[in-house]
Amino acid sequence: MSKFKNTFELKFPNAAGIDIGASSHFVAVPPDRDDQPVREFPSFTEDLNALADWLTACEIDTVAMESTGVYWIPLFDLLEARGFTVYLVNARHVKNVPGRKSDVLDCQWLQQLMSFGLLSGAFRPQGDYAALRTLARLREMLLRCQATHIQHIQKALLLMNILLTEVLSDVMGVTGQLIIRAILAGERDGETLASYRNGHVKASEEDIAKALQGSWRDEHLFSLKVAVELYDFYAEQLMACDQQIQQQMEDLARYDLKPEKPKRRGGKPKNAPKFDARALLMQMCGVDLTRIDGIDVTTAFKVLSEIGADMSKFKSAKHFASWLGLCPGTKISGGKVLSAATKRTSNKVAQALKMAAVNLRNSQSALGAYYRRLCGRMDKGKAVTACAHKLARLIYAMLTKGEEYVDQGQTYYEEKYRERVIKNLTKRAEELGFQLTPASEMA
Structure with a gap:
């Protein structure tokens, strides 16, 4: 038993463990730092500042916390700004003893593992790059939402048997948008709508005109109108998001x-x-x-x-x-x-x-x-x-x-690959007592 204890040495003697929750956080410090080494703090900003003050009073410099949802982000940013070294650890890597699960035990287990240096922090970009990542992920979300409404536009067209998807590769391209917005403005003549065809479109005006003969039911036209308006709304939000991203990238x-x-x-x-x-x-x-x-x-x-x-x-x-x-x-x-x-x-x-x-x-x-x-x-x-x-x-x-x-080009790669194959074949032939001879020399 003594040999096992000597194997593990305290690497972070001033470490604390935090079990993250939606409404409150449980914090554990070394038992000799406070009469009450485990405390619960609500997740309000005032209480998070009180948590940081308590850790400072207990002479803590290293903190380990679980990456639970997004609840850890406000506390992580606050502690990092206050000068603590914060380790964000994967919850799957810090499983406690089976059958003994509670918030108090979890934070104490985190504190013990961190004290012996058995935890490694997850990667998180620093400073302004974290802000850029947030904006980039927001942009992805906006693109996904906009793509959903493109599907709604296509569905409304198909319900009216307007087969625009059969003649255009991109319904919301230049030609597609001109035709759809003309339909919403009241145009119903297929030949007139087909005249909006862009020169890069492979389908002829005759084929497009045939695809634009539909039922024009009012409920489907209303669905098309709502979907287009939502598409335009997300296009505006994307433009505003791009401006924020551009400014952030210029600062970086x-x-x-x-x-x-x-x-x-x-x-x-x-x-x-x-x-x-x-x-x-x-x-x-x-x-x-x-x-x-x-x-x-x-x-x-x-x-x-x-x-x-x-x-x-x-x-x-x-x-x-x-x-x-x-x-x-x-x-x-x-x-x-x-x-x-x-x-x-x-x-x-x-x-x-x-x-x-x-x-x-x-x-x-x-x-x-x-x-x-x-x-x-x-x-x-x-x-x-x-x-x-x-x-x-x-x-x-x-x-x-x-x-x-x-x-280096495809030719260079294929030549290097050929040289490697010949070298390996030559070595293998020598091991078996044979010698490779090029076909040109045999002729």
């Missing part, structure tokens, strides 16, 4: 750089911010992440808004990829690998990188060739994860070293 700009002309053809992604986000992203981190094939402005914005430009909290590219949940698992027992599957994760950066990996399927670049080779060796899901892992390592290298990514 540290480098006076201008990106080169993008090497890819085509316009900006549909849901990308309306301002020059690419230039601001480069001024924030000093490198142009969009030079990596598969990563566009929206993906680069997602990465920087979620993790920021400072990668010092990740010891290496391996640690970064592991945090993203893109590393193979290490479930081993008795020297046998039971499973190498990646862990399930809802990490937003990982999801964005997987989408970027899928976009490489037709890329004539080294990364595109790498993705297609992986698809030939394994199922598509594993290939996407492996390619996303590679993208994560490239991003880590660019943000830590400040070097630009240079694509």
Whole structure:
């Protein structure tokens, strides 16, 4: 028993544990700091300040708390502003002894684990990057809400047998919006509505006119009107949100750089911010992440808004990829690998990188060739994860070293891959007592 006690030493003797709740928080400090080492504080701001004052009086400098919902955020910000070192820990990693579950025991268990240095804090961007992440997630929510009302618009059109979705790839594109708003203004003639056709639309005016012959029922027209008004409302909110994001990114700009002309053809992604986000992203981190094939402005914005430009909290590219949940698992027992599957994760950066990996399927670049080779060796899901892992390592290298990514091209990658295969085959042949001879020499 004494040997076990000597194994664990106090690493944070001035640590406190907090069990977070919606209406109150339970706080535990070392037993020798107060006659009542466990106290309950309501979640009102006045009581949170009293909590911080009590921790200061108890000479606490380190605090561990569970990441419960969003209830931890006000207390986390307040304690961090008061100079405490705050560790936000995953509730699944601090399970107490089964059969003994209470708020008092939970906060004491957190305090004990933190005292011995057995807890690690979750990653959270610092300062203004936390504000940028909040705005970016708000923008995602607005886009999802707007997309819902696009579905309502499509449903109202289909109920009137207005088959606009059959002739237009994007109902809310330039042509689609002109036609829909003309319908709401009272126009019913198919040929007149079809005249709004944009020159880039593949369908002819005759086909569009045929698709615009419907029943024009009043209840469905009213549903269409409400859906369009809600779509416009969220478009206004998106514009206001983009202005806030632009201002926040300008405040975070540290480098006076201008990106080169993008090497890819085509316009900006549909849901990308309306301002020059690419230039601001480069001024924030000093490198142009969009030079990596598969990563566009929206993906680069997602990465920087979620993790920021400072990668010092990740010891290496391996640690970064592991945090993203893109590393193979290490479930081993008795020297046998039971499973190498990646862990399930809802990490937003990982999801964005997987989408970027899928976009490489037709890329004539080294990364595109790498993705297609992986698809030939394994199922598509594993290939996407492996390619996303590679993208994560490239991003880590660019943000830590400040070097630009240079694509060597598909031909270069295939040649290097051929050299590796020949080298491995030659080595294997020598082990078996054979010698490889090129077909050209045999002729």
